[in-house]
Amino acid sequence: MCFQEPHSAEAALAADAEADTNQAIKYQPRDKRDFRRIYNNIYAKNFPLGFSQDDVMKVFEKFGRVESLKFEQNDKGSYAFVCYNSEDKNDREYGPACAEAAVAELHNADELNGIPLKDKRLYVKEALKKGDREAERLRDTIKYKNSKKRCNLYVKGFPENTTEDDLRQMFEAFGEIESLRLHPTDKEKKLYAFVCFKKPDEASSAKEKLHNTPMKDKTLTINHYEIKEIRQLLNEATEDKRGFQQFRQQNSQSAKWTDLANQEEL
Numbered sequence: 628m629c630f631q632e633p634h635s636a637e638a639a640l641a642a643d644a645e646a647d648t649n650q651a652i653k654y655q656p657r658d659k660r661d662f663r664r665i666y667n668n669i670y671a672k673n674f675p676l677g678f679s680q681d682d683v684m685k686v687f688e689k690f691g692r693v694e695s696l697k698f699e700q701n702d703k704g705s706y707a708f709v710c711y712n713s714e715d716k717n718d719r720e721y722g723p724a725c726a727e728a729a730v731a732e733l734h735n736a737d738e739l740n741g742i743p744l745k746d747k748r749l750y751v752k753e754a755l756k757k758g759d760r761e762a763e764r765l766r767d768t769i770k771y772k773n774s775k776k777r778c779n780l781y782v783k784g785f786p787e788n789t790t791e792d793d794l795r796q797m798f799e800a801f802g803e804i805e806s807l808r809l810h811p812t813d814k815e816k817k818l819y820a821f822v823c824f825k826k827p828d829e830a831s832s833a834k835e836k837l838h839n840t841p842m843k844d845k846t847l848t849i850n851h852y853e854i855k856e857i858r859q860l861l862n863e864a865t866e867d868k869r870g871f872q873q874f875r876q877q878n879s880q881s882a883k884w885t886d887l888a889n890q891e892e893l
Contacts, residue, residue: 667722802829
């Protein structure tokens with residue numbers, strides 16, 4: 628609970644200090660990072676083709692006073708940094724309130740000023756340092772992959788001349804396919820593929836029915852996709868276990884020879 632005035636919070640603490648059922652204590656953040664969500668500077672990208680700095684300003688000034696706006700373009704498109712602030716330098720709540728409203732309204736929008744965004748949605752989030760932004764992107768990627776792990780199948784063991792249409796015809800009998808891609812994409816020979824269904828039970832049914840199915844001179848192998856980072860951890864754990872077993876075996880053999888060498892009759 629947050630009061631507007633400090634004396635109101637002090638009065639509430641004093642009133643509840645001797646209560647038997649309810650207790651109130653002053654909030655103390657454990658780390659300065661707890662305040663990270665309070666921001667007034669945002670980063671935006673994926674604007675419609677031909678959007679100018681004036682167009683971007685018109686979009687964001689609807690949410691409050693824009694103190695500064697930096698608009699740039701590169702080979703991937705255009706992006707902008709937008710900073711909100713009040714004319715009153717003592718008002719520290721105005722800027723974060725405007726930034727939060729802009730993010731809530733614009734992030735993931737599929738159109739802007741009536742102009743539809745074709746391939747991508749508008750990205751509007753808190754402006755972060757490069758390292759923090761990459762860490763956030765990695766977390767979002769892992770979170771998305773983890774949400775899809777029961778829907779996504781890893782497929783191999785098909786003939787090298789197999790096309791995406793061949794696999795699609797095979798798998799779409801079990802449900803709606805969200806995405807399908809052959810790898811490697813830059814070579815004629817395709818060694819494996821990812822097939823992602825809309826629903827996890829459809830993926831499980833496809834795996835159960837098609838795993839070990841013969842295709843010409845090969846046998847189809849299907850498993851649920853594992854996130855790369857988790858797969859690396861599992862592989863490391865397997866290697867550690869194998870190394871420990873080898874260590875025990877080697878030391879076991881050495882111990883037997885030591886016992887024999889210590890026998891007086893030998």
